[in-house]
Amino acid sequence: MLQLSKRKLITIIATFMIVVFVASFILGLAFYSTGINAGGFLGGLGSSSEGAFPASFAVVNAPDQTAKMAAQAAAAQALMYSRLETIGRMMVYTAQLSLGVNNVDLAINNIQEIALDLGGNVTGITTSKEGGRKTGVVTIRVPQGSFYTAIQAIENLGEVKSKEVKGEDVTEQYVDLSARLSNLQKQEQRLIEILEMCKTVEDVLKVEAELNQIRGEIERLIGQIRYIESRVDLATIIVLLGEPERWISMPEMNWARPIEAGLWGVFIVFQGLIALVIVASPFIAIGTPIYYLYRRRQTKNKVTI
Numbered sequence: 001m002l003q004l005s006k007r008k009l010i011t012i013i014a015t016f017m018i019v020v021f022v023a024s025f026i027l028g029l030a031f032y033s034t035g036i037n038a039g040g041f042l043g044g045l046g047s048s049s050e051g052a053f054p055a056s057f058a059v060v061n062a063p064d065q066t067a068k069m070a071a072q073a074a075a076a077q078a079l080m081y082s083r084l085e086t087i088g089r090m091m092v093y094t095a096q097l098s099l100g101v102n103n104v105d106l107a108i109n110n111i112q113e114i115a116l117d118l119g120g121n122v123t124g125i126t127t128s129k130e131g132g133r134k135t136g137v138v139t140i141r142v143p144q145g146s147f148y149t150a151i152q153a154i155e156n157l158g159e160v161k162s163k164e165v166k167g168e169d170v171t172e173q174y175v176d177l178s179a180r181l182s183n184l185q186k187q188e189q190r191l192i193e194i195l196e197m198c199k200t201v202e203d204v205l206k207v208e209a210e211l212n213q214i215r216g217e218i219e220r221l222i223g224q225i226r227y228i229e230s231r232v233d234l235a236t237i238i239v240l241l242g243e244p245e246r247w248i249s250m251p252e253m254n255w256a257r258p259i260e261a262g263l264w265g266v267f268i269v270f271q272g273l274i275a276l277v278i279v280a281s282p283f284i285a286i287g288t289p290i291y292y293l294y295r296r297r298q299t300k301n302k303v304t305i
Contacts, residue, residue, distance in 0.1 A: 024269035026262075090228070092168040093147050093235035101158035104136045104241045111239055114153045115140040120234060136241040141234040154239055161242075170228050177228070181221045188214050 101107040104127060112122050120142030127136040142150045151165070191211045198204045 020269060020273070021266055024262075024266040027265040027269065030265075089169060090171045090174050090232050091144075092170055092228075092231045093144060093166070094168075094237070095147070095151055095163070095165045095235070096238045096240070097151065097154055097163050098161040098240040099154070099158040099242070100161055100244060101241055102243065104134045104243055107157050107241050108136055108138055110157050111138045111140060111154060114150055115142055118142045118146040118150055120146070120150070123236075133245055134243050138239045138241065140237050140239070142237065144233060144235050147235040147237075150235075150237055154237070158241075161240075170232065174225065174228050177221055177225050181218065181225065184214055184218050184221065188218065 099107065108125060108127070115122055120140055122138065122140050124139040125136070127134060129135075140150070151163075155163075188211065191207055191214060195204065195207045195211065198207055
């Protein structure tokens with residue numbers, strides 16, 4: 001029987017483990033290159049790891065509170081009509097620019113500075129990168145008086161690919177909402193007067209229910225009017241940014257996926273070997289004594305002969 005030294009035995013075992021590891025890693029890379037692991041096994045492994053009203057609209061019982069609310073409504077109405085008289089027409093301005101720039105991040109910073117210098121603000125920034133080329137979208141709002149100034153300043157940041165400027169006249173919508181608000185406020189005032197004259201609880205409850213409904217409509221109209229005013233006060237400019245396409249694009253390397261695929265192959269193979277050992281262990285436990293008994297009998301028979 002061939003006798004191996006302890007050193008040779010360790011060398012053989014270590015070589016076997018290295019060969020198994022390398023072969024398993026290559027197996028995982030092979031599955032990765034065919035796209036099986038991305039949508040299948042590795043995907044599975046990865047998945048195991050990824051109308052109320054304000055208090056001021058409560059039932060009115062105090063005369064001073066009623067007078068205060070009526071005064072506020074009258075002041076709001078006067079402000080609306082004075083605004084129309086001053087401006088004449090209410091316009092909502094929007095613009096969309098497409099720029100080619102050398103550095104998207106630098107252009108975004110410059111657009112932010114333009115908006116802030118003109119008294120506006122930035123409402124959204126989105127960037128993305130594909131094939132080494134970066135793109136971005138910036139949305140800003142500037143005072144209506146500085147609308148064209150902002151557009152000209154932004155155009156100086158790069159090459160203008162496209163430009164679209166729109167103006168929407170919302171005067172009629174504003175006047176209609178203001179008129180409806182005025183009528184509802186008059187109904188509210190009339191209901192308050194009727195409420196003060198109610199004698200029974202049933203009448204009070206009916207008037208209060210209708211009064212709450214009117215006040216809800218008033219709040220909704222006031223919200224719509226304020227929204228129109230905000231759109232008129234601040235014009236919206238959307239800027240699409242894009243870096244020039246490179247005639248030679250270096251491929252982007254994702255080292256995590258291949259390494260993950262290789263380790264997946266190693267784990268699968270070693271898991272299979274461990275399962276094989278577990279399944280074979282009962283047979284080894286029974287077969288080893290039988291083998292040694294057989295060898296002893298064979299040896300005794302040779303000695304006897």
